Amino acid sequence: MRAVMLREFGGPEKLVIEEVENLPPAPGQVRVKIKAIGLNRAEVAVRAGKYPLPKELPIRLGFEGAGVVDDVADDVKDFDIGDRVSIIPVGKQFAEQGTYAEYCNVPVQGLVRTPQCMTDDESAASWMAYLTCWVALIKQARARAGDTVIITAASSSLGVPAFQLLKHEGMTSIACTRATAKVAQLRGGGADHVIDTSTENLVERVKEITSGAGADIAFDPVGGPGIKNLIKALGSGGKLILYGMLDSRPMEITPWSLMVKQLTIFSHMIFYHMEDLAVRREGIEYVTRGILSGAFRPIIARRFEFENIAEAHTYMQSNQQIGKIIVNIV
Amino acid sequence: MRAVMLREFGGPEKLVIEEVENLPPAPGQVRVKIKAIGLNRAEVAVRAGKYPLPKELPIRLGFEGAGVVDDVADDVKDFDIGDRVSIIPVGKQFAEQGTYAEYCNVPVQGLVRTPQCMTDDESAASWMAYLTCWVALIKQARARAGDTVIITAASSSLGVPAFQLLKHEGMTSIACTRATAKVAQLRGGGADHVIDTSTENLVERVKEITSGAGADIAFDPVGGPGIKNLIKALGSGGKLILYGMLDSRPMEITPWSLMVKQLTIFSHMIFYHMEDLAVRREGIEYVTRGILSGAFRPIIARRFEFENIAEAHTYMQSNQQIGKIIVNIV
Numbered sequence: 001m002r003a004v005m006l007r008e009f010g011g012p013e014k015l016v017i018e019e020v021e022n023l024p025p026a027p028g029q030v031r032v033k034i035k036a037i038g039l040n041r042a043e044v045a046v047r048a049g050k051y052p053l054p055k056e057l058p059i060r061l062g063f064e065g066a067g068v069v070d071d072v073a074d075d076v077k078d079f080d081i082g083d084r085v086s087i088i089p090v091g092k093q094f095a096e097q098g099t100y101a102e103y104c105n106v107p108v109q110g111l112v113r114t115p116q117c118m119t120d121d122e123s124a125a126s127w128m129a130y131l132t133c134w135v136a137l138i139k140q141a142r143a144r145a146g147d148t149v150i151i152t153a154a155s156s157s158l159g160v161p162a163f164q165l166l167k168h169e170g171m172t173s174i175a176c177t178r179a180t181a182k183v184a185q186l187r188g189g190g191a192d193h194v195i196d197t198s199t200e201n202l203v204e205r206v207k208e209i210t211s212g213a214g215a216d217i218a219f220d221p222v223g224g225p226g227i228k229n230l231i232k233a234l235g236s237g238g239k240l241i242l243y244g245m246l247d248s249r250p251m252e253i254t255p256w257s258l259m260v261k262q263l264t265i266f267s268h269m270i271f272y273h274m275e276d277l278a279v280r281r282e283g284i285e286y287v288t289r290g291i292l293s294g295a296f297r298p299i300i301a302r303r304f305e306f307e308n309i310a311e312a313h314t315y316m317q318s319n320q321q322i323g324k325i326i327v328n329i330v
Numbered sequence: 331m332r333a334v335m336l337r338e339f340g341g342p343e344k345l346v347i348e349e350v351e352n353l354p355p356a357p358g359q360v361r362v363k364i365k366a367i368g369l370n371r372a373e374v375a376v377r378a379g380k381y382p383l384p385k386e387l388p389i390r391l392g393f394e395g396a397g398v399v400d401d402v403a404d405d406v407k408d409f410d411i412g413d414r415v416s417i418i419p420v421g422k423q424f425a426e427q428g429t430y431a432e433y434c435n436v437p438v439q440g441l442v443r444t445p446q447c448m449t450d451d452e453s454a455a456s457w458m459a460y461l462t463c464w465v466a467l468i469k470q471a472r473a474r475a476g477d478t479v480i481i482t483a484a485s486s487s488l489g490v491p492a493f494q495l496l497k498h499e500g501m502t503s504i505a506c507t508r509a510t511a512k513v514a515q516l517r518g519g520g521a522d523h524v525i526d527t528s529t530e531n532l533v534e535r536v537k538e539i540t541s542g543a544g545a546d547i548a549f550d551p552v553g554g555p556g557i558k559n560l561i562k563a564l565g566s567g568g569k570l571i572l573y574g575m576l577d578s579r580p581m582e583i584t585p586w587s588l589m590v591k592q593l594t595i596f597s598h599m600i601f602y603h604m605e606d607l608a609v610r611r612e613g614i615e616y617v618t619r620g621i622l623s624g625a626f627r628p629i630i631a632r633r634f635e636f637e638n639i640a641e642a643h644t645y646m647q648s649n650q651q652i653g654k655i656i657v658n659i660v
Contacts, residue, residue: 052586052590140594223584223585236602242585242588242589243589244585244589245584245585247585248584248585248586249584251582251583251585252580252582253580253581253583254575254578254579254580254581255553255554255572255575255578255581255597256382256575256578258595258597259572259573259574259575261597262597262598262599263597264470264594264595264596264597265594265595266594267585267588267589267591267592267593268589268592269589269590269592272592273592
């Protein structure tokens, strides 16, 4: 079977598809024939060697995907050959498993049934995003109806799911983008407000939108020095959730800037939280309900063929997309 | 009556006692004849003009104290002349009220009855410290039995109360001090472990004490660049509570250092939390129970006469003390 093997860190051209052995599932595992791969921004950083993990190559790559059960280990009871399944991010399997492949062995705790109402593409675009929003916003930061939430890097695969989840929960979203061209699309994608940070002052606009109070939550995958403005845009008792590090430089935060508004900073990696069985079950049920009710439906930015996965990475890096980039394996 | 009036920011000599008018309590207020003032480290920063608030002088100074009710406004039902009371930090009265004085008008929500088993000195040393520990550790960070908590600047007036509260709740305290001379005293004051950061490596010692896991919580009034070591000393899911800014310089925190261990940073100012009636009631009840049971009993580092309040500030700045510095008014 064919799989992407990363043997050197570097540009998209390092994503080389090789012929590798198609191993049977180990105990507790299911082998999934991958139909749709959902690209994750962190995979670009991993590929470039700009992510702290892993440190040693070669590795397989890919966190997200959907497909069909192709084989099950003898001890697996919950899944059968032919089941439509999607892969959710669980525990330490981070960058160990690899959905950039025709087949992928996944421990059962990393699988959900693909909702009947969804295509493989849609499901591959859903689980990481909605689970991340749910855990980070609802479980960690205890967001609640009436809250106003700043979404930075809003054209990412998490943006539209975040708008939908916030609306579903009676909250208000403020999407931030650096691209003027995306403003209308983000509004169309469900954002209540959109700030074009290339022409508008984020802090002033948030103050305006919130009648001077500041936002309740900032949901940020960037980090770095830009965090200073998010802190300024938060109101009293505000919460900053850091769930990525597109800018891995240090965040310079004065003690007073936190204390004067009693801010809390949460950090979030979904892998970690999905290790907790109770949280995982609750999260899967929550997202499933949202999908079945029609409230949760991701946007697919563009589709690529597996052979063109390097091109898909190039496209992701270009920041032209809104929504999820999907790579299909026929 | 005599009161300290701060007319210029500067050294301890700026604490000038003046003869001022003894105003009657306004509606909702009680006038307290102050017997014991509990010095708070933040007052040194305020005096020196190194605290962000207030910006305009003159002001009265002093957050903490205990004494006797001397007069009550007509609308006040809960307190009578002659009642022994102590002052707790509530809301925006920060640096507006001023316990560095013979008399102080306090809104009723800023008062508790002094426990019968306590002297005025002990009570003036108790409320800010135990309430801060309870709100920050138990309510905000949800510390629980079995947790290990790093206490920095452990010889402050909060150190011993923190050791006692942690022991009371089945937690383990790791006290940090830069003064070798204080190690034995901190152990005597109830710290389970003491790290002398002038000779020992904080991160390594915490790892040793926690068998490699790292601490669950760091409780820190310092901030600044030193935060980096506290972050290193925390374990997976760890929590940093910042409740002061003895070092007001920026904290340089990389996104990854938070994300890889899923850390949370809380900030804490007790004034803010005490505005919430339910939290205030629960906190007062909790601390009262701790005092009555004998579990909570602060250490008085040294007593000064009111006339020597500048000397008391000089002593506080010298960092020789362990426990609370009390200033008495006869």
